[in-house]
Amino acid sequence: MSTETMTKPAKATTLQAINAAIADAMEEDENVVVLGEDVADPEEGGVCGVTKGLSSRFGDQRVRSTPISEQAIIGAAIGASMIGFKPVAEIMLMNFTTVAMDMIVNHAAKLRFMSGGQTHVPIVIRTMTGTGFSSGGQHSDYLEAWFAHTAGIKVLAPSSPQDAYGLMRSAIDDPDPVLFIENGPTYWTPAAAPEKGQRVPIGKANVLAEGTDLTIIAYSRMIHEATPAVAKLAEAGISAELIDLRTVAPWDREAVLASVAKTGRAMIVHEAVTPFGVGAEIAAVLNEELFGKLKAPVRRLGGAFCPVPFSKPLETAFAPQTAEIVEVAKGMVG
Amino acid sequence: MSTETMTKPAKATTLQAINAAIADAMEEDENVVVLGEDVADPEEGGVCGVTKGLSSRFGDQRVRSTPISEQAIIGAAIGASMIGFKPVAEIMLMNFTTVAMDMIVNHAAKLRFMSGGQTHVPIVIRTMTGTGFSSGGQHSDYLEAWFAHTAGIKVLAPSSPQDAYGLMRSAIDDPDPVLFIENGPTYWTPAAAPEKGQRVPIGKANVLAEGTDLTIIAYSRMIHEATPAVAKLAEAGISAELIDLRTVAPWDREAVLASVAKTGRAMIVHEAVTPFGVGAEIAAVLNEELFGKLKAPVRRLGGAFCPVPFSKPLETAFAPQTAEIVEVAKGMVG
Amino acid sequence: MSNRAVPDAATQVEIYRRMALIKANDERSRKVVMSGRLVMPYYSPRGQEVIPSAMSVNLNDDDYLCTIYRGTHDMLAKGFPLKDLWAEIAGRVDGTCKGKGGPMHLTYPEKGVMVTTGIVGSSMPIANGLAWGSQMRGDGRVTVATFGDGASNIGAFHESLNLAAVWKLPVIFLCQNNEWGEHTAYHKTSNVRVADRAAAYGMAGERVDGNDPFAMYAAANEAVARARAGGGPTLIEAMTYRFHGHVFGDQDAYMDKARKAEAMENDPVSRFRARLIADGISTEEQLAAMEAATEKEIDEAIECALASAFPGVEELKRDVFAEELA
Amino acid sequence: MSNRAVPDAATQVEIYRRMALIKANDERSRKVVMSGRLVMPYYSPRGQEVIPSAMSVNLNDDDYLCTIYRGTHDMLAKGFPLKDLWAEIAGRVDGTCKGKGGPMHLTYPEKGVMVTTGIVGSSMPIANGLAWGSQMRGDGRVTVATFGDGASNIGAFHESLNLAAVWKLPVIFLCQNNEWGEHTAYHKTSNVRVADRAAAYGMAGERVDGNDPFAMYAAANEAVARARAGGGPTLIEAMTYRFHGHVFGDQDAYMDKARKAEAMENDPVSRFRARLIADGISTEEQLAAMEAATEKEIDEAIECALASAFPGVEELKRDVFAEELA
Numbered sequence A, B: 001m002s003t004e005t006m007t008k009p010a011k012a013t014t015l016q017a018i019n020a021a022i023a024d025a026m027e028e029d030e031n032v033v034v035l036g037e038d039v040a041d042p043e044e045g046g047v048c049g050v051t052k053g054l055s056s057r058f059g060d061q062r063v064r065s066t067p068i069s070e071q072a073i074i075g076a077a078i079g080a081s082m083i084g085f086k087p088v089a090e091i092m093l094m095n096f097t098t099v100a101m102d103m104i105v106n107h108a109a110k111l112r113f114m115s116g117g118q119t120h121v122p123i124v125i126r127t128m129t130g131t132g133f134s135s136g137g138q139h140s141d142y143l144e145a146w147f148a149h150t151a152g153i154k155v156l157a158p159s160s161p162q163d164a165y166g167l168m169r170s171a172i173d174d175p176d177p178v179l180f181i182e183n184g185p186t187y188w189t190p191a192a193a194p195e196k197g198q199r200v201p202i203g204k205a206n207v208l209a210e211g212t213d214l215t216i217i218a219y220s221r222m223i224h225e226a227t228p229a230v231a232k233l234a235e236a237g238i239s240a241e242l243i244d245l246r247t248v249a250p251w252d253r254e255a256v257l258a259s260v261a262k263t264g265r266a267m268i269v270h271e272a273v274t275p276f277g278v279g280a281e282i283a284a285v286l287n288e289e290l291f292g293k294l295k296a297p298v299r300r301l302g303g304a305f306c307p308v309p310f311s312k313p314l315e316t317a318f319a320p321q322t323a324e325i326v327e328v329a330k331g332m333v334g
Numbered sequence C, D: 001m002s003n004r005a006v007p008d009a010a011t012q013v014e015i016y017r018r019m020a021l022i023k024a025n026d027e028r029s030r031k032v033v034m035s036g037r038l039v040m041p042y043y044s045p046r047g048q049e050v051i052p053s054a055m056s057v058n059l060n061d062d063d064y065l066c067t068i069y070r071g072t073h074d075m076l077a078k079g080f081p082l083k084d085l086w087a088e089i090a091g092r093v094d095g096t097c098k099g100k101g102g103p104m105h106l107t108y109p110e111k112g113v114m115v116t117t118g119i120v121g122s123s124m125p126i127a128n129g130l131a132w133g134s135q136m137r138g139d140g141r142v143t144v145a146t147f148g149d150g151a152s153n154i155g156a157f158h159e160s161l162n163l164a165a166v167w168k169l170p171v172i173f174l175c176q177n178n179e180w181g182e183h184t185a186y187h188k189t190s191n192v193r194v195a196d197r198a199a200a201y202g203m204a205g206e207r208v209d210g211n212d213p214f215a216m217y218a219a220a221n222e223a224v225a226r227a228r229a230g231g232g233p234t235l236i237e238a239m240t241y242r243f244h245g246h247v248f249g250d251q252d253a254y255m256d257k258a259r260k261a262e263a264m265e266n267d268p269v270s271r272f273r274a275r276l277i278a279d280g281i282s283t284e285e286q287l288a289a290m291e292a293a294t295e296k297e298i299d300e301a302i303e304c305a306l307a308s309a310f311p312g313v314e315e316l317k318r319d320v321f322a323e324e325l326a
């Protein structure tokens, strides 16, 4: 998709939206640069083609395929960002952040603070993950809770092409490090196309459906499980409000609290394993802030507490599904 | 301290207790081996001397100082453990786990599951951390929530020499990977010495003080902030129950729920930053399981949401302190 | 180099048998994935048959192997049973990992297949641990870590080779240089040959034609002998070529067509087959019979696999720890 | 090697000035920590004065430096102001990082001191990024990453050197081989010289006597020239010796006493001082005056530091992100 067609009220995929967001940012600001494994065009713009066309358009210096060296990738992004560049670095899959955690956590997230504000690290780390590809235990994890538990880095997880575009633009604008989590299995799902230049603010949730009986809080692919659940619940006479967090850290406490104050019931849905996940933080805050005002215990639906299994029926059972959301919601309201 | 003196009703430090636990395990089982930077005696048994004497006693093959190569350290431990050894690997400081996350999370924690139980990884990863040494942003982090959020690895965090000994023995006995978190600043604090051979079961909390008005849940060094708080609260007429979690994952839900069911109020204290920390999970579970039965919102006291600062007043302010615990408790009960 | 070990006739045939098995299994795998009968990420080892075949005839069942996602050739050469493999990649309960590991995590300790990893570089640190265990026991076993050219640029490679060299571990670092790391050509990611890096660790190392069974056999033989004799690790860079895209479905437009055609024309499997016959080591009939037997075995394995049940959801609670989760 | 660059008289004196500053500052630091006036982990660079001094006279203020916990010598040589440094290690608000970074995270971008890290190996990946920025801008700047011998065994070293070589980055990897990594002797952790590893990346590299200002100057000069000319990175292994334990308080019982005594007898600072006088480059009076000025500057810096206030707790909410936390 070219950036021109994007301005039409057309459909786009998330993959196209991310591509367009980076392209538009590169066009506007020559300090935006891209690096990662296979990201340049001789290497097809990444294994899924998310960065396709960028090196042909903006040159080999600004779009660089790298060796398989994640620490070096993030380190290079950090260094360049400290002197005015805005690197968009790709860590192909979220599980591979494990080989770059020092660079991300001890350096990118901390340099502003440790330098007393003298330096800062405006990088975007793009990464992809999710169950659904039958990739098994080392290629499917959602690890956003780790980064949310790290002071100094923001964590985004869009669920639609528009949000992907708008959040990517905001991430590149942002003066601090941002982890941008893409869901692989929904890369190619078409939806309303973003408008060129549009920003989605970091830290602002999106109310996807208004309701009165309970609030479902989700993000990333789980929105696509929750959306049909809301419809099914409506059929059953239950009015569910659906909030797409979009930003996991810092999450939109205001929007979530307002919604749950209204509905009195909350369910958090994510693909990461439940224990010590993002749902725990939200549940803890809801209970603290709305103590005595909740009509039912806050419920958390997350991945099963195990590595992601390969076998299809197990992989499917691992992550929360529409039916489960409906069932739990009914139990809460009923 | 020799293991002989340990059987006397004497005092011991946590450092001595860990040393004795490893020594006693090595004596009983020749498959127990030790590796890490500086761990052998020519290198003084580690920078703090936790493994002092072991290589002299058990030989160079079983106690090996390594190059500064944390991935290689954990990898070697994993491989040896798969064929019957019980490696105790040291990652000098918890922040350095960031350079070995792939080995710990993608491999140690997952190999049993991914192999369908054909292999398993009985390793103990010892690591040390904590504020108080004025070490600043890259040497003081508590990252236990990351590992607690990882299926397949257990997380221990003792607060006393007896627990350190008993949990280390249990960790070495355990057929699965265990992360053993030591608090540096309390290494040299003497307390009741452990008995040789004694085990502290993994997954069992310890009620350090019984009370009726609220439950304080803590672990690692925070026990030493909470203990005087309990005394101060008693002076103020507030009866606090203090639970030392000891095992962070899997934590003792039964004990914690029983206590909070009794007191109706709970506060969780840890040194890790509050958002998305261990306290969130405990708060979420308490609210879910004791919905409508709590007398006050569950409160979480954790580190400030920033990297650990160097400057002494800031470092001190970063972590929860006795006075703060007392104040929050009074607010909850009052 | 003239006095290098040469495989005897029976060994040559055995090397070929393993190569043919790998090739046949790969062709069938691609067919099955193409047809949609099985859904999995499939990393074809086609073109790389010689390397593990000539290596593994120098190994025993109880020698250890740590391999990677592109590893069915390594596993089959090491004796991984077809049935356990096919049931696993079909995600069935009769799979070697009960379907929980899948193609990237195939494990079969009985034949020494200890780890299959999907993380680039990660076969090496764990291989060191197995080798360290052998060293402590003095059991004379050898551990082979296989990995790709692209993996030679990641931190784990460096830490592992250094530790192995310093500790003189009985481990072989077998780099299969197929010229590609996903879509990126090796020469764009390093200024040197992989084998040149052995010197940076004070380790024995060589580049060898990994598509030549004789050269590969000799290199493997020496490395295994060195390891068993306590002489420490070896880095072997075995030159080969990846016949297909990185993963099944990759259209490999980035690969030079002429280079690829040339490599496929020099298919090491058919080349070695012709040579065995030309040298009088075997006959067309014998080889054809062997190949037919292999095909039959594969048929049976697939049949078994597809007849096997899927694991039940209770498996999500098993094998996380020794004790089943509540 | 005979045609190598030689520092002129003024440069020699300047190298010495930096060395003497480092030595004086170190002696004072140890005194202040010993006395308990300041509490901090202190990693003495004593014995390693020549390396950054002879390097930095080849650099401009706007060239970049990434250094490590043992880095005050690198920083001071690069022009880091004493007052900003002392107030920082005293944890005061007038410190360069407002007291929030401390001795392991000293930063002073005005003089190019971009990163000080406490994680072994981590100066290198970030240095590449600064150098990449310079390369993209074509600004002719050079980045120096310093690190220890022990750091040459960690993954980040490998990834960084490889990337720098492939991208031909204007970066210098300056390994200060002081024979020790904490309590472990370098020779126990590697079979080779650090400089031997340059070949594994197709990178220029050399081992040099890091305690010889002439040799070190020449090596630095060439590396800087290479980087500025677009010739890519250089690995320098500068041989030196750590006069004290790893960190203040370490009783260094593991260090061979004779070797240490020998190194201290050959103190590079007093040796170079004597030579400057013997060669007629400077006089006892001039150097003594210079040293006295340095001492005075240190006095003033410490005084300023101790007079500065501690940061308020509101700083916990600042500099986490650009926007202050609520």
Ligand SMILES: Cc1ncc(C[n+]2csc(CCOP(=O)(O)OP(=O)(O)O)c2C)c(N)n1
Pocket: A037, A068, A070, A092, A096, A099, C070, C118, C119, C120, C121, C147, C148, C149, C150, C151, C152, C178, C180, C181, C182, C242, C246
């Ligand atoms: C740490 C890490 N980074 C990136 C990837 C994604 N990835 C999978 S295979 C591959 C290419 C590896 O190339 P090579 O080592 O040559 O092995 P080959 O696939 O050619 O056998 C990459 C980049 C990964 N699995 N792990």
Ligand SMILES: Cc1ncc(C[n+]2csc(CCOP(=O)(O)OP(=O)(O)O)c2C)c(N)n1
Pocket: B037, B068, B070, B092, B096, B099, D070, D118, D119, D120, D121, D147, D148, D149, D150, D151, D152, D178, D180, D181, D182, D242, D246
């Ligand atoms: C990744 C990591 N592992 C371990 C440490 C602990 N540590 C701090 S300094 C040091 C020794 C480093 O030795 P070397 O690189 O030679 O530098 P030197 O201290 O001699 O200047 C170690 C192991 C660390 N800071 N980071």
Ligand SMILES: [Mg+2]
Pocket: C148, C149, C150, C176, C177, C178, C179, C180, C181, C182
């Ligand atoms: Mg390859």
Ligand SMILES: [Mg+2]
Pocket: D148, D149, D150, D176, D177, D178, D179, D180, D181, D182
């Ligand atoms: Mg050193």
